[in-house]
Amino acid sequence: MKAETLARLRAARSERRPVARVATLDGSVDAVVEDGEGPLPEPVLEVARAALKQNRSHDFEHEGGRWFVQVFNPPLRLIVVGAVHISQPLIGMASGLGYDVTLVDPRGAFATAQRFPDVEICDEWPDDALEALGVDGRTAVVTLTHDPKLDDPALHVALRSEAFYVGALGSRRTHAQRVERLVEAGFDEAAIGRIRAPIGLDLGGRAPAEIALAIAAQMTEALYR
Amino acid sequence: MADAAVGEADAILDRAADWAAAGRGVALATVVKTWGSSPRAVGSQLVVDDTGAFEGSVSGGCIEGAVVIEARRTIEDGAPRLLDFGVSDEEAWEVGLACGGSIEVFVEKLA
Incomplete structure (x- = not known):
């Protein structure tokens, strides 16, 4: 995880903003999705948006690679x-x-x-x-x-x-x-x-x-x- | 995601930042997939430093020892690792997954 990713996740959580972290399981991609947007292909963004809505972290496949979306919704x-x-x-x-x-x-x-x-x-x-x-x-x-x-x-x-x-x-x-x-x-x-x-x-x-x-x-x- | 884990997620992110700020090598281990009965939900995390100190859990205590060892390797060589635990009931018992479940853990360095 990039230090920048960690900083963005912590900032979002301290302000009760929902945020998702998306990464590939080979370590090549590490991105943050906020307000439904992030530097990722559209199909991956859609997975992240759905994960946030369902409050469910999970792995998935995209173009032959294994990915993971981790949901950080605001605390209850x-x-x-x-x-x-x-x-x-x-x-x-x-x-x-x-x-x-x-x-x-x-x-x-x-x-x-x-x-x-x-x-x-x-x-x-x-x-x-x-x-x-x-x-x-x-x-x-x-x-x-x-x-x-x-x-x-x-x-x-x-x-x-x-x-x-x-x-x-x-x-x-x-x-x-x-x-x-x-x-x-x-x-x-x-x-x-x-x-x-x-x-x-x-x-x-x-x-x-x-x-x-x-x-x-x-x-x-x-x-x- | 288990919502009781929400407060815990904050504690782990905070600890990762604190340890990094103190100049320690840090790795994060995250449950990315589970099969069968497994004590911790996908997304559960463990943060490890270069001395082997850790906080959080990925299995409720069963396999943390093995994960910490791998995490220290990742801190050393920078390479992410994907770990599988608990293939058969017998092996599950050996690595400590007495629950009979099976989990996959992604280990990455904070860089």
């Missing part, structure tokens, strides 16, 4: 709304799964660096926070406050985004009320149907860490299935 991101008891184990699990985690809670007493030492904390109102972060197709949004004043604005932004996972904590009854409010706010059935509620896979656990595990497992399922 989890936005947790609510600095509550479930948030602590969820943040730890998500970090272990490779997510960049942001904790959003405008209530200063909840989201303290002392209670949440290892996570980026945002104390803006949830809709402003999510708009500022920019929710993309590699982002999961989880609302945990139980408070419609905080959860609903976050869900409004999440449901208008390409977030691959949107989950909201609360019982079936709580969710039925939430659905009514979202309908009133103008969201249709398809949009509202994206919300995972009750949140998490049905693992049967009740402890905070068990619920966090159920959420993390459901996020993983949403990513791949």
Whole structure:
């Protein structure tokens, strides 16, 4: 790998830009594909574009030679709304799964660096926070406050985004009320149907860490299935 | 690509850059193909320096030793290498792929 290739890959990753590295397995070609373009033949560029879209690195053949495309998509991101008891184990699990985690809670007493030492904390109102972060197709949004004043604005932004996972904590009854409010706010059935509620896979656990595990497992399922 | 590997990919690229900046010879080993059950996804990487220090994994611990030896050769002679591991179950066991899978690893020098 050329030092220049390494530098470009690292720069792209630090700025959340998707990038692919394409090389021949005899070491003769070493190129970076960014914004769908790079110094490569068109058929090879097409392979790289498809690989980025599918988030899948793989080998391939082109004109008798063996090639390899390695995908470097932006890291997954989890936005947790609510600095509550479930948030602590969820943040730890998500970090272990490779997510960049942001904790959003405008209530200063909840989201303290002392209670949440290892996570980026945002104390803006949830809709402003999510708009500022920019929710993309590699982002999961989880609302945990139980408070419609905080959860609903976050869900409004999440449901208008390409977030691959949107989950909201609360019982079936709580969710039925939430659905009514979202309908009133103008969201249709398809949009509202994206919300995972009750949140998490049905693992049967009740402890905070068990619920966090159920959420993390459901996020993983949403990513791949 | 396993997404849990995303953070790890950053760590490996950072380590490669750090070691190169410190004047060490550096090679990257990348899983380019797998057959059967294999513990690490295609694209998983290992970074090696000229003393044999390494970070990352290409097999979950099974064949890292052999890859590091080849990577040090690549750092020395500059030639890329394509390594195959685990052809039969018996051989797989010998090189440490107890999982019975088979993988191909591309080794290249950072230059």
